[in-house]
Amino acid sequence: MQQALVETNPELNIQQHRLAREDPLVWCVRAFTKLRTLWIAWIYPFSSFGSGVWVHFRCRIPRIAARYIQIGDRVILSRGVRIDACPNPGADSPVLILEKGVGVQRGCVISARNRIHVMQNVIMGPAAVVMDHANELEESANSAVNSKGGESGTIRIEEGCWIGSRARIVSVKGELVIGRNSVIGANCVVTQSIPPFSVVMGNPSSIVRHYDLSKGKWVLGSVRRGNAPGEQP
């Protein structure tokens, strides 16, 4: 009944539209977020820290990791995002690079030991996980920070990608490249490289659509998975 009332009464709707202004309490949240961002930019020894960055006050970034992290302009880190960098001996600094305009949604985890490079304008859906290492099985009870060894690879996510909700990108060995403007579907587990302009879905993940540059259109169906250079399929 209520539903019908709302849909057939335009006056009520206009009133409700007028009422629906921003809650003044939201400004508290924004103020906390701004303060956290300023605090982080001032106190934390980041490798570099861009302008126009928003770091939500519920973000978890350990201060010891900050020197290995590079954050570009206009990066947005939402609530509950966890960013960690704990370089292997011999890894080049910085270990974790977020380029200009990267948007990281709520609850994402980005954990780097070797190198994770997220290029411009990548969006990550809620609770996506990007890890370039695995825990050693014997030490799996410990956290990633405490485990000494473990294999690790490198990850590069190219421009304009969309990492879906709860997708997991894990590279244990070699280089994992996700080509530009690729789409990683929800709940996907990606452990191998993805060519540019492809749509990955399912578990085990497969490429369900890709853009054929020679034909200039999107092609359906699975294609052979691209492998990192120098790696046998």
Add this chain to the structure above:
Amino acid sequence: MQTKAIPASKSGYDESLQEREGYLANLLTRLNTWWLSATYPFASKGRGVQFHYASEISRRVTPHISLGNQIKIARHAWLTCGTEGPFHLKITIEDNCRIGPCCTISSKNSIHLERGVVLAPDVLIQDHAHAYSDVNIPIMLQGPTPGGKIRIGEGCQIGRGAAILGGRGEIRIGRNCVVAPEAVVLSSFPPDSVISGNPARAVAHSNVTKDCLVRDSAGTT
């Protein structure tokens, strides 16, 4: 044959298994519930609705949201919908629904949860997606797709981390369905089925006349 929908309180959802919170958190939740009830212009809102203090509902979208009685919205749950275009209800949640922690409900056209739907933590329900057809522009700047509609039947149980994603047309999950954890539902399913996998398919359905669960060997419906 019609089956009776199980209310959330009598289904597998156990209130006592919920995370216990301290007095301060309970107080904050109560204050937040009062604040939202008093000042937010919901299209309709029943009695006994509880908003956790860390749940996120923007006031701008509340005219598009209709809530029934005895709904609980847990920590970090995020209800959002687009406000552009002609006015219509975009999120409808009926009586006795439970929205788990960290759930995301993002609507562009219409998302309807019928009575007694239980969402476990980390569930994503989204009836639109990012457009990706243009390869020269980053996906971030391409805007959303037109999207479809989603309707989840009475007494459904959505497992942890499941995603229900609308493409075009309406996705209907029948009453008393069980969606397994980490499933990705992209199509409609008949009532009383067990849905699992990524992409999801019906792995079993309950036979109402025999009162047992029958395993499906065939694929999706």
